[in-house]
Amino acid sequence: MTAHQKWIAFYTMIRKDVIRMFRIWVQTFLPSVITSTLYFLVFGTVLGSRIGQMQGVDYMQFVVPGLVMLAIVTTSYANTSFMFFSSKFFARSIDELLVSPMPPWLLIAGFIGGGVVRGIVVGALVLTVSLFFTGLILTFHNALIVLGFGILTALIFSLAGLVNGVYAKSIDGINIVPTFVLTPLVYLGGIFYSIHTLPAWWQYITYANPLFYLINGFRYGFLGMSDISLWLSCAVLSAIAIVLIGINWYLIRTGLGLKQ
Amino acid sequence: MQSALSIVDLKKTYKTGLQALKGVSLEIPAGDFFALLGPNGAGKTTLISITAGLTTKTSGTVSVFGHNIETEPEGAKAQIGLVGQEINFNPFEKPIDIVTNQGGYYGMSRSRALPRAEQLLSDLGLGDKMHGKAMELSGGMKRRLMIARALVHTPRFLILDEPTAGVDVELRRGMWDYLKKLTSEGLTILLTTHYLEEAEQLAKHVAIINKGEIVVNGTMQGILAQHGDGEGKDEYGAGQLERVFLKLTSHK
Numbered sequence: 001m002t003a004h005q006k007w008i009a010f011y012t013m014i015r016k017d018v019i020r021m022f023r024i025w026v027q028t029f030l031p032s033v034i035t036s037t038l039y040f041l042v043f044g045t046v047l048g049s050r051i052g053q054m055q056g057v058d059y060m061q062f063v064v065p066g067l068v069m070l071a072i073v074t075t076s077y078a079n080t081s082f083m084f085f086s087s088k089f090f091a092r093s094i095d096e097l098l099v100s101p102m103p104p105w106l107l108i109a110g111f112i113g114g115g116v117v118r119g120i121v122v123g124a125l126v127l128t129v130s131l132f133f134t135g136l137i138l139t140f141h142n143a144l145i146v147l148g149f150g151i152l153t154a155l156i157f158s159l160a161g162l163v164n165g166v167y168a169k170s171i172d173g174i175n176i177v178p179t180f181v182l183t184p185l186v187y188l189g190g191i192f193y194s195i196h197t198l199p200a201w202w203q204y205i206t207y208a209n210p211l212f213y214l215i216n217g218f219r220y221g222f223l224g225m226s227d228i229s230l231w232l233s234c235a236v237l238s239a240i241a242i243v244l245i246g247i248n249w250y251l252i253r254t255g256l257g258l259k260q
Numbered sequence: 261m262q263s264a265l266s267i268v269d270l271k272k273t274y275k276t277g278l279q280a281l282k283g284v285s286l287e288i289p290a291g292d293f294f295a296l297l298g299p300n301g302a303g304k305t306t307l308i309s310i311t312a313g314l315t316t317k318t319s320g321t322v323s324v325f326g327h328n329i330e331t332e333p334e335g336a337k338a339q340i341g342l343v344g345q346e347i348n349f350n351p352f353e354k355p356i357d358i359v360t361n362q363g364g365y366y367g368m369s370r371s372r373a374l375p376r377a378e379q380l381l382s383d384l385g386l387g388d389k390m391h392g393k394a395m396e397l398s399g400g401m402k403r404r405l406m407i408a409r410a411l412v413h414t415p416r417f418l419i420l421d422e423p424t425a426g427v428d429v430e431l432r433r434g435m436w437d438y439l440k441k442l443t444s445e446g447l448t449i450l451l452t453t454h455y456l457e458e459a460e461q462l463a464k465h466v467a468i469i470n471k472g473e474i475v476v477n478g479t480m481q482g483i484l485a486q487h488g489d490g491e492g493k494d495e496y497g498a499g500q501l502e503r504v505f506l507k508l509t510s511h512k
Contacts, residue, residue, distance in 0.1 A: 001334055005367020012364025016357075092348040096358075096409070099312050099342050100365035101334040259316050 001101050009102050013110030014117065017083065021118050028079075029122055032071040036126040039067050040133040043192060055194050055225055064130045065146075065219040066191030069153055071126040073186060073211070074178070076119030076154040077161040080111050081174045084165030088258065098259070104252040108162065108245070115158025116151065123150050145221030145230070152237050153214050159244035166251045166258065185211045195227050213237050262325065264290045264339075264417045264448035265311065270320035272306050272472075280306040282472040283320070288450060288465070290325070290416070293443045295463035295480075296452045299509050303472045304452045305345055308421050312342045324417055338366065341410035345421040347402050349409065351395035355386055358394060359409045366413035373412060380408040384438065400427040404435070417448045424455060436461060456502040466501075470509045 001009070021028040040060070048059035055062065087094040097107055131138055140146055168174045189211030195203050206212050213233040220226040226233070252258070265288040272281040280303045288294045298304050309315035311322055313333060321328060327335035349358045356377055363373030381390045384404040389397060397405060403423055410418060420439075424432045432455070439462060443449050453459055459466060460480065467477040476483055480501075487504040494503065 001338070001367050008367050008369055009365050012361055012370075015364075016361055087350070091350055092346060093350045095314060095342075095344060095348045096362055097365060098314055099337060099340065100362075101337040101367075102365060103334060255316055259314060 014113040017114030032122045033125050044133050065222040066215050068123050068126045069218045072119040072123040072153045073157045075122040076115040077157040079118045080115040080158045080161035081165040085168045085174050108248045112158035116154040119154030141224035142221050149217040156241050162248050190215050262290045264288045266323040268321045271318045273318045293449045293463050295459035295466045298469035302469045339416045341415035341418045343406045343410045343420045343423050355405050356390040359412050362409045363412040400431045420451045460501045475508045
């Protein structure tokens with residue numbers, strides 16, 4: 001395949017997934033918006049009014065970056081894990097891709113591309129909803145950092161979702177990881193609090209949580225505040241992305257979980 | 261003459277320990293209509309799946325138009341169109357999208373793939389169904405959709421794994437005519453089927469595989485002359501090839 005043909009193949013995969021997700025927007029976009037609205041209502045408006053300020057800003061403004069990121073994490077992960085799993089198990093339409101001359105890295109790019117698009121669209125929708133709870137005030141300390149961390153978040157969790165989709169042998173297999181791994185990481189990663197409010201031992205444990213680095217980078221882009229260095233966040237997250245790309249490449253190239 | 265498919269000492273042992281292929285060697289010349297016959301579990305689908313890149317081999321070499329599937333998978337896969345045994349498309353999609361997208365996966369621009377898909381679907385009698393949902397198609401229509409999908413990128417080598425299973429007689433004959441037309445245009449076809457009269461009608465060369473080994477391989481006429489009895493249909497209505505098949509696979 002020439003570079004142009006590879007681009008067409010990549011575009012075809014993305015286009016197909018984007019058309020699908022917009023056609024069934026009630027299933028793909030709406031749930032995250034509703035969940036986020038409930039978070040804004042309960043944690044922001046009801047509890048937030050009692051909490052007051054966190055690190056010098058209004059609590060509602062403090063939680064917005066984390067909740068936008070939470071929406072990106074869950075949707076990009078769900079998109080790739082479910083898309084891959086469903087094409088592998090329901091009707092076995094993954095064969096359409098496996099028989100094609102697309103190299104493994106291009107298949108990976110096609111799958112995660114859809115996850116990234118869905119994650120970013122949902123993130124933008126949740127951010128729009130947040131405006132109604134923050135008095136229609138949208139301020140960025142650095143919009144490029146927000147966008148960069150948004151894309152990095154969607155990329156990492158699309159890659160993680162793809163690993164899950166490749167390995168999953170049943171529909172339960174793609175629900176277990178979000179329930180028992182992703183949710184604890186998200187809630188303990190600092191969406192609703194600064195780690196400086198935690199005891200020292202808990203702070204050290206939080207450093208092992210990849211979500212912590214994402215949330216802080218994202219929060220820095222919005223509010224100009226972070227519990228750790230932005231560069232450390234970038235380095236840790238880039239390393240995680242590279243490791244996940246390597247794992248996916250190995251799985252797809254060798255056909256583990258795909259080919260007999 | 262150039263080989264469309266060249267297989268040398270191909271072996272496949274599944275994780276369960278089942279030895280599906282025990283050193284198969286096979287040569288299919290370009291432009292041939294080749295029938296690979298065998299009872300259930302003989303290794304036909306395993307051989308096809310390895311060739312198309314859906315199953316990994318244990319050892320041996322497979323080349324498609326000179327492209328080794330291991331060292332040049334992109335080159336080999338670009339030559340192949342596969343119609344698998346099982347229905348394997350997303351039933352919620354439209355036939356036109358299924359075929360057009362498949363062209364895209366082979367690097368065909370949408371402006372090229374779309375008219376090609378429309379043409380193929382019309383040729384295969386699905387012109388009025390291409391914009392409905394694929395799940396609404398009958399079994400025979402789904403098979404034809406899979407043929408259209410396999411042909412969209414204009415492959416040089418078409419692999420058909422029991423394409424007429426579950427298709428009624430009239431439609432099956434229509435598909436035979438279509439396949440004859442394709443092979444007359446230079447397309448190489450590898451067909452597996454349990455309808456032996458189909459193979460007898462269509463194929464120039466035949467190989468019979470049993471328990472992972474090729475038991476006979478040659479021209480249709482040569483095999484019938486060497487192993488046949490020269491008689492017409494027997495009391496069960498079985499033709500010559502069917503009797504040869506039963507004799508060689510020891511299932512009589």
